[in-house]
Amino acid sequence: MNKLLNRSLNKLLIYAAIVLCCSIPIYYFIFSALLQYELDEHNIILTERAGREDSYLIIVTVTILTVLFSSLLLIGLVLLNRRLSRELWRPFYDSLTKIKDFDLNKHQAVAFTPTDIAEFAELNDNLDKLITSSISAYNQQKKFTENASHELQTPLAIMQSKLDLFLQEENLSSHQHQLIRELSAAVTRTSRINRNLLMLAKIDNKQFEQQEIINLSGLINDLMELLGDHQSDKNIKLETNITQDVSVRANRVLVEVLLQNLFSNAYRHNIQEGRLLIRLDPSTIVIANSGKEALDSDQLFKRFTSVKGSGTGLGLAIVHETCASLRWSVRYAFENQKHYFYVRFI
Known part of the structure; x- marks a missing residue:
């Protein structure tokens, strides 16, 4: 309201200043003409000095009176305009505040x-219809995503099972065997994408609201043991600095999903004979892996924009959404030929 009101007042003040500057010489010439008329009517002749003094007196008097009455008029207009504007625009800014708070x-x-006020009433009616339709469309979209992901799991599992049976056939040629292996890998990746999409839908649906005290130190140690096979595959050197007895209050499922995606991402995209750093302090989790060049930080946490190899392109998107749901923050940096992911939870 202040921005709109100030804009109107600024224009009003500029207009008043122009009128004031133009009115002073007009008043001067009018008063001078009237004075000269009175002098001529009464056959009064003024000396040159007296004429200059009268002109100066007229100018000063006209200026003072013009400024005085113009100021009084402007002050009254400003106060009246503020009061009227505040009352007239109050419904608009009430609606604006509620829209800002809408989630x-x-x-x-x-x-x-x-x-x-008819205009604002019409605006509120249309906003109400728009919000209602948006909520309905959003709920339908979330329900469809979740249902579709659930329904796809069964046929994908059947396809994977049938392909595994095909691979066990003895009379397959090497070409057929390779085709089935490629198809099996594609089905496996599709199944992972489907599970990840389902996880994102559940996060968006706020289905992980329950919280408990979690020992982050113990959880990180347990997950490192589960993912240790990747370490030997690429001869990765692991460096850890885990502060003991670090605990947080959060949803266990979300924290496990967050750490699993960060760990698997660090293992999968590490280089041969690379290094992996896992650090935990009372406020931050740091996971770093060796790399050759920096990633695009603007696209890194978006869905399907960082697909490499057998990845799904959803791991870091899940990390970002999980941090948002937990009210944590995640940050990426590339330093000393390492990809660093900083997750701050306090």
Whole structure:
């Protein structure tokens, strides 16, 4: 409201200043003409000095009176304009505040304050219809995503099972065997993408609200043991610095998903004979792996924009969404030929 009101007041003040500057010489010439008329009518002749003094007196008097009455008029207009504008625009800014506070994930419609101003009442009606339709479309989209992911798991599992049976056939040629292996790998990747999409849908649906005290130190040690096979595959050198007894209050499923995706990403995209750093302090988790060049930080956490090899392109997107759901923060940096991921939880 202040920006709109100040813009109007600035224009009003500029206009008033122009009128004031133009009115002073006009008043001067009018008063001078009237004075000269009175002098001529009464046959009064003024000396040159007296004429200059009268002209100076007229100018000063006209200026003072013009400024005085113009100032009083402007002050009155400004105060009146502020009061009227505040009352007239209040419904608009009430609606604007409610729109700013609106969260689509909370499934709550916005109750706009009734107003007798026709334009704002019409605006509120259209906003209410727009928000209601957006909530409905959002709920349908989330329900479809979750249902589709659930329904796809069964046929994907059947396909994988049938392909595994085909691979056990003895009369397959080497070409057929290779084709089935490639198809099996594609089905496996599709199944992972489907599970990841389902996880993202559940995160978006706020299905992980339950919280508990989690020992991060113990959880990280357990996950490192589960993912240790990748370490030997590439002869990766592991460096750890885990502060003991670091605990947080959060949802265990989300924290496990976050760490699993970060660990698997660091193992999968590490180089041969690379290094892997895992560090935990009372406020931050740091996971770093060797690399050759920096990644595009603007695209890194977006879905399907960082697919490499057998990855799904959803791991870091899940990391980002999980951190947002936990109200944590994640940051990427490339330093000393290493990809660093910093997750701050305090």
